[in-house]
Amino acid sequence: MTTRKIQQKIFYPTSLVLAVIMSDACLAAEVLTKKRSPTKKTEAVLKNSDIVELKAVTVAGKAAQEPGDPYDKSYSSTNSTAATKTDTPLIETPVSVQVVPRVVMDDQKSVTVKDALENISGVRPQPTLGNDVGFLIRGFRQPKFFRNGLVANGTNANFPSFFDTANIERLEVLKGPASILFGRIEPGGLINLTTKKPRDIAYYSLEQQFGSYDFYRTQWDATGPVTKNGKVLYRFNGSNLNSNSFRDFIFKDRVMADASLTWRATDATDFTVEVEGIDQDYQADYGIPVVGTRPAAIPVSRSFGDPNDPVDHASKVNLNTELTHRFNESWIFHNRFLMQRTNSAETFINPAPAFGKALNEITGEMQRNIFFQSQDTESYATNLDLTGKFQFGLTRHEILVGYDYLRSFTKYHTQGFYDKANSPALDINIYNPGPSYGIDPALFTSTLLNTEPLDTGSNFSVFKDQWHGVYFQDHIVLWDKWHVLGGGRYDWTETGTAYRESFAVADNALSHSSPSIIRKNEGFSPRVGLLYQPLNWLSVYGNWTTSFGASNGISSTGATFAPQIGEQFEAGFKTEWFDKRLFATIAYYHLTKENLLTPDLSTPDLNDSVAIGKQRSQGLELDVSGQLTEEVSMIGNYAYTDAQIITDTRKLNGHLNGYEGNRLPNVPKHSGSLWLKYDIKRYVPLRGVSFGVGAYAVGQREGDNENSFQLPGYVRLDAFTAYHWKVGGMKWTAQLNVRNLLDKTYYESTDPNLNLSPRLSVYPGSPLFVMGSIRLEY
Template sequence: MKIPILLLTLLLLCQHISYAQDNAVVRGKILDAQSGNPLEAVNVGLSNTAYGATTDAQGEFRISNVDPGNYKLVTTSVGYEKNAKEISLAAGQTLEVNFNLQTTSTQLQEVEIIGRKETSYQNEVSFVASKTATALKDVPQAVSYVTKEVIQDQQAFRTSEVVKNISGVNQFSGYDDFTLRGFRIGSNQLINGLRVSGGFWNAPLISNLERVEVIKGPASALFGNTDPGGTINRVTKKPLDEDRKSVSFSTGSFQTFRATSDFTGPMNEDESLLYRLNLAYQSSETFRDLQDKTDILVAPSLSFLPNDKTRVNFDFVYSATFGKLDRGQPIFGATAGTDLNSTPISFAIGQANDFHNEKNFYLTTSVTHELTNNISLNASYLKYGYEEDLLEHRTSNNFAVNGEGEQIPTQMEMQTIRRELKSYNDNLTTYLTLDLTTGELRHKLLAGYDFIQQTVPIGGASENARGYRNASNTGVINTYNPENRDLYLLDENGNPVPNVPHFDLVNPSYTIGNTSNYFTTSTPVAPTRYYSNGIYVQDQISWRKLQLLVGLRQEFYSDYLNYKQNAEEEVEQQALIPRFGIVYSLTPQVNAYATYVEGFQPQSAGTIGSPEIFGGPFDPLTSQMIEFGAKGGWFADRLTTNLAFYRIEQNNILVNANSAANPDLLEQRGQEVARGIELDVIGNILPNFSILGNYAFNDTEITESDNEALIGQVKENAPKHQGGFWARYTIGSGNLQGIGFALGGNFVTERTTFDAGLMLPGYTVFDAAVYYEVNKFKIAANFNNVLDKTHWVGGYSYTRLYPGAPRNFMMNVAYTF
């Protein structure tokens, strides 16, 4: 039996060798037509096939195992004109084809419509810092980013999994919740430079993203209401004018199953209509109890280029997460000592029938049209929708109390929430850009108008059960006061009877919760409407080695409480917001810069419009930042660095007044100041060696407050030191060709929480990966937290801490065709 099998194997091998000998090879070299220097990272492919390659540091490429026939050999590279040559390949032939590429004279579109073709860790151009296509080196403000290549190499699936690659960004909790330069960001984020405010409980999926980028410091002069520490922008993948297709399958720890795909290319012969389709699916548990999730993403995109003056893009993204809401890990109360290990990091509170289903969808349309050679009209519109359906058994953020009102450190006071909610965002931005010259000065003038709106329609509602039962057991009292114990229903031990049974941290019970046994209160979600109108002008001025950026924005805010109801109330606010920046080229490799920007955030209508509940009146939040630093490009710009020094000041922060008579009463803290240093390093030192690294020092403290005890206190979840690195090396020749290795890690020092005395310890976590690429296949194994370090990425209090994942792995198989 062994002999026939051996003969069959030899026959198949001979057929493979014969087949390989019949195939052809295309190789060559690509040079810059002006300088004669070799060009690295140029994409070379045979049109309408899966055959392709990328040039190395010597400008050389090689495409092997090509079927005989007639082809069009095409080159594409950012900054160089597309080139093509007709070739004919015979069986067994090795054909050499060389190219001399001309730099392109085509201007980058002012709105990001055409996809990024690079396949490296680097990104050279951003729209988020000036609303125009500007080289990052020429932006007078720190902008950090993570490209899709890093996302793929680290097998990341949500934004929370990639922020460790960005200096000065730290997780605040387990949600879409971060600290930037010491300040917690709100729900305002950007999608393709358009502001949205939507879901918070689950960090967004990133399979359809080209990159995640952060503009550091206030960005109100560009986008209106933004946070002082910085703004996250999610840039979606756009269609390409070349065929690229890939599918990917992954499995690993926590019963994870994942599948993704990415298809793009032209839809017609003249390449005036391009498409892209990204799909993603994941089913997983987590290391946290009761936290299974199912994620779905569907993201089609079209680009229409009818001529060289007009470009139109259309994106639609639908994403959904079906699971449970993770409120974090509770630990024993302070009266039992601060012991983060009093419960395991997997410990969660909830019941088996809890659920939390979130749906997000957004549609964006962008157009740019060149009216003349130096005037362009640009417009973008985004429609964003969010839906939430929730049932949860969660803590009331308090420990249970006995009849004397003393906390029981091993029992949690509980509540249930049933909520349905919808919200919608509209964002329209339109502006003109004018390129002109006055003497030796070159200007890029921009003038525009923004309309931003968020609405919560009628129909949202929540049902809540909490507190302690009254003496007649006919209702509840929200809090227990031992001085009035006769008003409460007491058990045989003289302790108040909770409306929702307490959760025992020592002997937890997970069942199907029956909410019909509780006294509940149903409350409609107040319909609201918030909108703003912004008018802004900006001038980017260049003179020899000097560049100036001057911007000014006038913003008008309108906020309605009880929108279209009898008790409708409108609150109006406005602000004039300046921005100034300067860049000076010290050398061809290094630019120095400085900037001054201001920020503005209106207080909500619900807060300002209800002084009987919240107090007030309250002034809006204002901020300002001074930043200076240097940006450099090394090894022929294959490695870039950004060094920044900054001071950010925020005023009029609202905090709880801790009033026993009115638990909702607020007060304005006064002032908070952040001072820090950041360093980002990213690039591809060699075609097969990529690195990125970051470090941040930040000191954020309360500098003014009516409560003198708070002055000098460090802000919550604002580590003084944090950083990380990631490096990948792939063997390029020999018997081990195609095998790659990656090593990375990140660290965070200790952080404060909202509970005085509760500190989250610092940690260092290491990750590693192994890759193997052969032909169009790529196999990867990622190992996260390889030393199994117990750590906490963020947290609020004793009742809600957010541990990081223990040691875990993910296996991936991908095919490109």
């Protein structure tokens, strides 16, 4: 509840005051608000009335918050554009959609997207080389991110990707296949980042953070009108990060700046342009190896890189636009466009062979060599959407028709050796690594003049992807209780990869390609959902949907693979409590995926793939977020995930079904979290104090497809406290956050066979981490 005083004096005619007293309030209100023209009788009354002065009035009630209001401290979210590309409330949407609002990220001090996504059921990190890429959703890896509804990291999304949360307004996760509206995507779900938009009310903030392991981060935000009439609005936000790590030799320095302008050309048309730039220096990290069936019993701080390893670098530029035109209250046209350029260059001392037995688990001796990889990606994405609302007979309709297009072009180059050890020169003992540290810088230079002795000219690669699709959707409402969501999409895709002795030769091979280089696929993806809302606060729903993915690899013989297909059945219910302040979803799903590709480790070429048949994930998920009381907020989740390989078409050691029945790697059967925050408002002496605690639990996970080792389960405790106060028109916040309060040792994930074997790359979680911050808003 928010209480505001109206200080100005209000003057009303005496006769109108009497009219209110005599139950003629409606007539008086309509006259005063000019919603009704005064009659001759009323005009006479107004003309001859005396004037009385009313005292100041105190009005108590809930203050309405606009979307994206920086002062909105509510954990609840009732809408999401990711699910339907419309403004349909979540409780009327027959799919599972979860949202992490900005206030949660601020309370938890989520510096990475990974930290924020811990609040959503069934989502687990699975990065490569410690980068911000790769998540498991409902058991299936999803390397892609979407930014304001468009692909944010190209089609070859396994290359290094990096984000900063300073310009993120909220995170949305759509569970299950999302191909109907977003095209080629993995069936587990979709992660959409919604960035901050310009506002018509001036707002400024500056925050300084500091913490363990020489962590320093500054973030800022400024927005408001450019012109007096509010036709042009701006926003400028960003961050500057300098941080070491609990891991030896690992660090990250990053600068992000985001600027946007909104032009309200007319009352019906507005246009927004946004430019984001990120520049990052860092060291790639491949974690620690496995000994036996568990991560090696060594300090989680121990790294097997080198202090003389050259610094890695990555940069990214996003340019996106959004045009909205409202023909009337019912029909709206949207156009979005996103151009992205990313590049990265990484040199690291990796175990060699990277996908073999580089470690002698008895002696602890690990063979290594020096490897370099770089990538440059340019991608363009756009869509056109038309939404409309109308009534037909006894039914209400909200329809969507659209078209989207994506083109992505990537150059990938390698030097050095990932499969051939430089032994004994670069050997290191994982139990006593000190004597091997300090590699001669000249060795990096000389090694990178050579390449892995594979097929001639395979170290220059070009990837080209192009796909476009048309889609439609109709949300039908019957008798205000039944909601039918139906639609479909047709895709046309082209995917090409060439490995040659130079980029020019590889690009020429794609331009004059054979069918084995350029793979073309097309397919239809339907979605049907049904929701029944017997009460305003309760919905019961179910859906059936499919996903379509173009073949995205080639075999050792150059043969193509059939497209990846996903299918899901889902049922559940949604509830809203406490005047829509608390929202909950319970969902059961059964999800399958066919023709999954994985690196073919039986050949020397890292780029060869093999299909491993069919996988299945099924389980139960619970998500709750919002306000329990005026002072207590919460966000929590639980997931039971049963994810297995149910068909394996490969031959291992001459026998079929080598992995059949194995659990999918890095997927716990049980996981969940609960974060509670208490804002003291009623006890005046402590008003302005906030504090909270969070628990994050993850069960045991298999480390690889072979199920040859396991990552132990863990429970992590976090906590925070903050104090808010005002000085003049400025709001100050001092905050202290503690992550891993009990300093537990735990392991988050393994590499998904992209840069190293999972047995050589287990990523440990951070020990006790303390962060302090001071924030100014006005």
